[in-house]
Amino acid sequence: MTALDSRPATRENTLRIGSYSADTPVVLAPMAGITNVAFRRLCRTYGAGYYVCEMITTRALVERHPQTMHMISFDADEHPRSLQLYGVDPETMGKAVRMIVEENLADHVDMNFGCPVPKVTRKGGGAALPYKRRLFAEIVRAAVAEAAPAGIPVTVKFRIGIDDDHTTFLDAGRIAEEEGAAAVALHARTAAQRYSGQADWTAIAALKSAVRTIPVLGNGDIFSATDALRMVEETGCDGVVVGRGCLGRPWLFRDLQEAFAGRPVPAGPTLGEVSAVLHRHASLLAEHLGPEKGLRDLRKHMAWYLRGFPIGSELRRSFAMVSGIGELEDLIAQLDPTAPFPQDAEGPRGRQGSAGRVALPEGWLDDPEDSTVPHAAEMDHSGG
Known part of the structure; x- marks a missing residue:
């Protein structure tokens, strides 16, 4: 075992989001077509943490799309029930969260501003949206305003920025904190990187320094328990968000629980x-x-x-x-x-692809203070 593997258990390992706490500071990232109730139930048998359902678009929720309503499925003993929303319009976001509160659909709302998919960023959604600081603030504010009276914490996930020349994560973190978010999560890549290359964990450390009053979670390139401990050690983040690393490996949450508790990580399964x-x-x-x-x-x-x-x-x-x-x-x-269990089963898995130019609406970069709602940006797509 390395020094990281033998890290002692401490109270600091508890991750608190609003009134909820988990003994293991780990969040299952929402993944479209993956993190349905079946996969979450499987993962939950291996360890504590927060397990977020597939991303739900605010418009589809408000309009009660049948498939969307079926996606909002939780086990009777699943707690807290974590749901991720994607939205680009403060009014629709507010209506969606109000519906969640009134109909008791979830206990925790996460907001997705990390999607790098071209069909989303081309309309100003996903990872493109935090560039519009005022609009970003209005969306977070609308969600918190509806959720807070019911004690439902709202968390916000985003990327480093659009590309290396247009970084947004520090502003996004400060704005989310100011508007009442209970935690922020950073996927340490730009939209231009998509899922390629290596995540820049130094950005997570910078965000942790900039955001002082709420937890900062790190996401990107966590494929083993050692990766998670190393991220926490190197960045000071309060917890980790695990996505592609658990694909075909739900027992990763067992490994994470053991590692954060200071116990040896079990050998891989036969x-x-x-x-x-x-x-x-x-x-x-x-x-x-x-x-x-x-x-x-x-x-x-x-x-x-x-x-x-x-x-x-x-x-x-x-x-x-x-x-x-x-x-x-x-x-x-x-x-x-x-x-x-084979050695070559370790390491990156799932989508990677290659970096590329980010598709944006015409004139999108002209004015970061423009709060105009992007046209027709709400659609079905994968999370980021």
Whole structure:
């Protein structure tokens, strides 16, 4: 074990967001198509923390889109119920949070200003929006105004900025703090980087120095418990947000809990143990989405679960096309349950892509004080 691995447990490991606290300072990042109630339930069996559902667009919520309403599903014992909202209009954001309060839909609201997807930034949403400081402040203010009387904390997630020439994270952190946010989270990349290259953890340290009264959470390149401890040590952040690192590895939350408590991190699971987790995930998805749709949804997880294990290409293809629980069980029976967890399963996983120019509305960079609501920016998209 390294010095980081043997870090002693302390009261500082508790992460408080509003009136809620978690003994492990870890947040599951909302990921579109991933962090539904089935995946969250699976992750929650491994450790304490905050587990945020898939991102919900404010307009779809206010208009009660059937698919959106189904996405707001929580287990009876899930607490706090954390929901992430994406919005570009202060009025719609206020209506959405008011609806959450009045209908008791969630206990904690997170706000997404980190999405780097071109179809979003092209309309001024996501990671493009914090550049408009007044509009950003108005959106956060609207959410807090509706949530605070009910004791619902509002947290805000954003990126370093649009690109290296247009950084926004320090202003965004100060504004969120001033407007009453309960915590802020920084994905330490610019929108231009998307998910490529390396996260700049020095930005997390800078944000921690700039934001003094609320927790600062760090996000980016946490693929192991050692990564999480190192981020906290190097930046002074109050907790970590884990996204791609837990894809096909829900037991990462067990590793994080043990590491933050100062205990040794368990060895990686054997293929037999991974198969059991995979089967459990399939059962939960079938329960949430129905057997047919649930098993189709599971397909995208297969490569993540089986990464690095000695499995033939034909068998891998069969897993990627699985359509039923019985078929999955037959495929699992063909695996070697004693195969140890492979070294090359460690490290980055999920989407990475390449850096590129950020698509923005015409004239977007002309006036950062312009509070005009972006036109037609609210749409379905992946989080950031």
